[in-house]
Amino acid sequence: MPRTTQSFCPLDCPDACSLEVQTDDGRVVRVDGDHRNPVTQGFICTKVRHLPQHLYGDHRLLHPQLRDGAKGEGRFRRVSWDEALDHVAERLRQVGQEHGGEAILPLSYGGSNGLLSQDTTDARLFRRLGASRLDRTVCAAPSSRAVLGLYGRIPGVAPQDYADSKLIVIWGSNPSVSGIHQVPYIRRALARGGRLVVVDPREIPLARQADLHLALRPGTDLPVALAVVRHLFETGRADLDFLARHATGVDELRRRAQRWTLEAAAAEAGIEADQIARFTDLWAAASPAIVRCGYGAERNRNGGSAMAAILSLPAVAGKFGVRGGGYTMSNAAAFDLDTEKAIAAPPAATRRINMNQTGRALLGEKPYQSGPPIKALIIYNHNPLMTLPDQRRLQRGLARDDLCTVVVDPVMTDTCRWADVLLPATTMLEQAELQRGYGTMILQQADRVATPPGEARSNHEIFLDLVRRLGLEHAGDPTDLDAFRRAALASSGKGEELAEELAAEGTAFPSHGKTPLPFVDFFPATADGKIHLCAAALEAEIPGGLYSYRQDPATQRYPLALISPATQRTISSSFGQLVDRREGLEMHAQDAEKRGLDDGAAVRVFNELGEVRCALKVSRRQRPGVVFLPKGLWSHSTDNGATANALVPDRLTDLAGGACFNDARVEVEAATSD
Numbered sequence: 001m002p003r004t005t006q007s008f009c010p011l012d013c014p015d016a017c018s019l020e021v022q023t024d025d026g027r028v029v030r031v032d033g034d035h036r037n038p039v040t041q042g043f044i045c046t047k048v049r050h051l052p053q054h055l056y057g058d059h060r061l062l063h064p065q066l067r068d069g070a071k072g073e074g075r076f077r078r079v080s081w082d083e084a085l086d087h088v089a090e091r092l093r094q095v096g097q098e099h100g101g102e103a104i105l106p107l108s109y110g111g112s113n114g115l116l117s118q119d120t121t122d123a124r125l126f127r128r129l130g131a132s133r134l135d136r137t138v139c140a141a142p143s144s145r146a147v148l149g150l151y152g153r154i155p156g157v158a159p160q161d162y163a164d165s166k167l168i169v170i171w172g173s174n175p176s177v178s179g180i181h182q183v184p185y186i187r188r189a190l191a192r193g194g195r196l197v198v199v200d201p202r203e204i205p206l207a208r209q210a211d212l213h214l215a216l217r218p219g220t221d222l223p224v225a226l227a228v229v230r231h232l233f234e235t236g237r238a239d240l241d242f243l244a245r246h247a248t249g250v251d252e253l254r255r256r257a258q259r260w261t262l263e264a265a266a267a268e269a270g271i272e273a274d275q276i277a278r279f280t281d282l283w284a285a286a287s288p289a290i291v292r293c294g295y296g297a298e299r300n301r302n303g304g305s306a307m308a309a310i311l312s313l314p315a316v317a318g319k320f321g322v323r324g325g326g327y328t329m330s331n332a333a334a335f336d337l338d339t340e341k342a343i344a345a346p347p348a349a350t351r352r353i354n355m356n357q358t359g360r361a362l363l364g365e366k367p368y369q370s371g372p373p374i375k376a377l378i379i380y381n382h383n384p385l386m387t388l389p390d391q392r393r394l395q396r397g398l399a400r401d402d403l404c405t406v407v408v409d410p411v412m413t414d415t416c417r418w419a420d421v422l423l424p425a426t427t428m429l430e431q432a433e434l435q436r437g438y439g440t441m442i443l444q445q446a447d448r449v450a451t452p453p454g455e456a457r458s459n460h461e462i463f464l465d466l467v468r469r470l471g472l473e474h475a476g477d478p479t480d481l482d483a484f485r486r487a488a489l490a491s492s493g494k495g496e497e498l499a500e501e502l503a504a505e506g507t508a509f510p511s512h513g514k515t516p517l518p519f520v521d522f523f524p525a526t527a528d529g530k531i532h533l534c535a536a537a538l539e540a541e542i543p544g545g546l547y548s549y550r551q552d553p554a555t556q557r558y559p560l561a562l563i564s565p566a567t568q569r570t571i572s573s574s575f576g577q578l579v580d581r582r583e584g585l586e587m588h589a590q591d592a593e594k595r596g597l598d599d600g601a602a603v604r605v606f607n608e609l610g611e612v613r614c615a616l617k618v619s620r621r622q623r624p625g626v627v628f629l630p631k632g633l634w635s636h637s638t639d640n641g642a643t644a645n646a647l648v649p650d651r652l653t654d655l656a657g658g659a660c661f662n663d664a665r666v667e668v669e670a671a672t673s674d
């Protein structure tokens with residue numbers, strides 16, 4: 001029977017579209033936007049419009065399977081759930097007995113990103129096993145830590161409020177791809193005479209409409225932002241009154257910015273000093289003025305300090321307190337929720353492993369030489385082989401014959417090929433979910449809309465079963481998924497209110513009517529309610545101190561900066577199985593000419609970590625010296641199966657152990673057919 005049901009998209013995307021889903025006999029036949037999320041306004045991206053291809057395509061995993069060939073070969077045989085889960089339980093028990101719980105590592109990230117598909121019974125299982133703990137740092141770690149240090153756990157400006165801005169700065173973000181519902185509000189501001197500035201090494205679509213485009217070299221945001229800070233102070237345009245009332249660390253910030261004259265920052269960033277001066281003029285003069293900080297600026301050695309410096313700009317120039325003024329980073333704190341209570345197991349104080357260095361951890365390399373070797377790896381909500389740094393090292397780790405790898409995923413990803421046990425998972429629309437937007441300020445809940453295909457089971461069902469099989473169940477454990485939903489709502493301190501609001505339409509908003517305004521409706525959530533421009537906690541973490549600059553890692557041998565930001569075709573690597581064409585490396589015409597390479601040539605992109613063989617696309621859409629490969633490609637999209645992460649070092653950002661995806665430095669040459 002055809003049915004239309006309301007749901008929402010929980011994917012790792014800031015927009016959090018509310019959806020209208022048509023099903024027929026439990027099968028999704030059509031997905032469209034609806035209007036309950038006022039920001040997403042009834043339209044959705046092409047990927048999710050084509051969701052049935054993802055849910056019911058050839059790559060869908062339908063049954064549990066055990067490895068039936070060599071590691072990485074991708075040969076499996078179908079088994080029953082009982083056999084598969086007994087096998088996993090037995091292995092976990094044995095590893096725990098022989099090597100201790102820390103020899104077990106859960107490896108997970110966003111998956112379909114809802115609050116009910118992670119940190120529920122998975123956390124219960126791994127805490128009770130005393131497993132190693134994973135630092136989930138692949139994304140947003142430096143930026144979250146910077147926001148927390150400067151402003152505390154508060155959201156920023158809502159997407160709708162951009163329509164009121166007179167100046168919008170898009171800094172290291174590409175909303176035309178990574179948050180498409182932001183764009184109409186930017187257009188509205190421009191139609192009302194607002195100005196637009198883009199800070200990005202690439203000519204992103206919005207750069208074509210911008211009044212100013214700072215096409216800086218990747219990783220040089222810190223000097224540029226500090227030069228703006230310095231210039232604001234030097235020219236008497238810092239808002240000293242606002243700073244005196246609302247900030248600490250002002251003199252220290254000013255002192256640290258002193259080194260960055262317009263000329264010094266411009267030289268480092270490869271742009272003109274006049275452009276930074278013009279940026280400062282626009283920023284000082286306009287009100288309301290806002291900066292949309294994207295994740296592009298955090299993915300390098302200076303990421304944490306760079307984010308802090310960018311986030312200081314609305315404070316230094318006094319941009320808060322008016323609608324459309326301030327900054328946006330993540331808005332997840334508009335609903336501060338966690339499922340902790342229902343996990344019913346305290347966090348174990350076991351060893352921590354930074355996911356960006358999973359390869360090292362699996363190989364027992366520095367800094368993971370102490371402690372037991374990792375003998376069991378449980379991967380869920382994650383496609384690490386295609387999304388983590390240093391792909392070859394990780395692959396060497398996954399190839400270890402003595403490692404038992406379990407992968408729980410709805411589709412047969414490249415990571416799945418390295419599994420010993422493959423477990424088919426449900427995904428969005430096939431499970432009850434609760435989710436808050438991290439761009440749009442909205443909380444949404446929905447029941448299962450579609451019947452899981454084959455024998456797919458939810459993470460919750462799978463991990464609950466393993467808790468039982470391993471005899472780790474305690475009397476009184478919440479076992480029903482709804483208990484986690486209620487715990488999450490209750491953790492906000494206004495559970496009943498939210499539950500009532502959600503029951504009506506499936507949606508809840510942080511305030512009724514207008515969106516909440518920083519410095520009007522809420523203030524920094526720091527101990528003294530002030531902005532900490534030189535937060536002690538950040539200071540302590542960075543060798544050399546906050547705002548200290550690390551040089552570009554380029555060498556003569558590897559002079560080109562390889563960046564790999566989001567594209568419209570995938571969400572991270574999700575949907576990558578549907579990208580069937582051969583993907584190319586984008587390079588500036590000048591760089592191509594210097595190397596005697598023509599558009600469409602087969603090239604080899606390489607450094608000391610590895611090589612990617614693919615086609616060349618000559619363009620003028622990024623500054624010379626910068627090349628671009630899409631984030632989230634699967635192995636079938638390049639000629640040799642390696643993707644951008646084969647060239648990405650696993651060094652960490654200055655703050656919070658983040659990934660340095662955009663610190664890859666490479667050379668490119670014609671590929672010889674050997």
Ligand SMILES: Nc1nc2c(c(=O)[nH]1)N[C@H]1C(S)=C(S)[C@@H](COP(=O)(O)OP(=O)(O)OC[C@H]3O[C@@H](n4cnc5c(=O)[nH]c(N)nc54)[C@H](O)[C@@H]3O)O[C@H]1N2
Pocket residue numbers: 012013014139140171172173174175177178179199200201202204217218219220221293294295296297300563564565566567568569570571572573631632662
């Ligand atoms: N369609 C689609 N949407 C997505 C995603 C996706 O994969 N596809 N991913 C989702 C996720 S997980 C996230 S975290 C967000 C990410 O979305 P964004 O915040 O937009 O971040 P990125 O895509 O990493 O990069 C954004 C821009 O930063 C630029 N950039 C690269 N290096 C630098 C630098 O050093 N400085 C500056 N100023 N700019 C730089 C890139 O050229 C790029 O245009 O998007 C989410 N939305």
Ligand SMILES: Nc1nc2c(c(=O)[nH]1)N[C@H]1C(S)=C(S)[C@@H](COP(=O)(O)OP(=O)(O)OC[C@H]3O[C@@H](n4cnc5c(=O)[nH]c(N)nc54)[C@H](O)[C@@H]3O)O[C@H]1N2
Pocket residue numbers: 012108109110111112113117138139295299380381382383384386387388408409410411413425426427428459564565566571572573574630631632644645648661
């Ligand atoms: N080169 C480069 N690499 C990057 C980035 C970059 O900018 N450049 N960006 C990084 C960023 S921003 C992020 S957030 C990471 C994301 O990296 P990942 O966390 O690996 O994200 P996805 O690639 O979307 O993979 C999520 C996996 O979870 C599966 N999944 C979906 N729903 C469920 C479910 O309910 N249960 C289970 N068990 N599985 C499910 C999906 O099928 C998919 O295979 O990638 C990072 N990788």
Ligand code: SF4
Pocket residue numbers: 009010011013014015016017040044045046047048180571
């Ligand atoms: S991926 Fe983003 S834009 Fe696409 S439907 Fe989901 S929330 Fe909306």
Ligand SMILES: [Mo]
Pocket residue numbers: 012139140
């Ligand atoms: Mo991300």
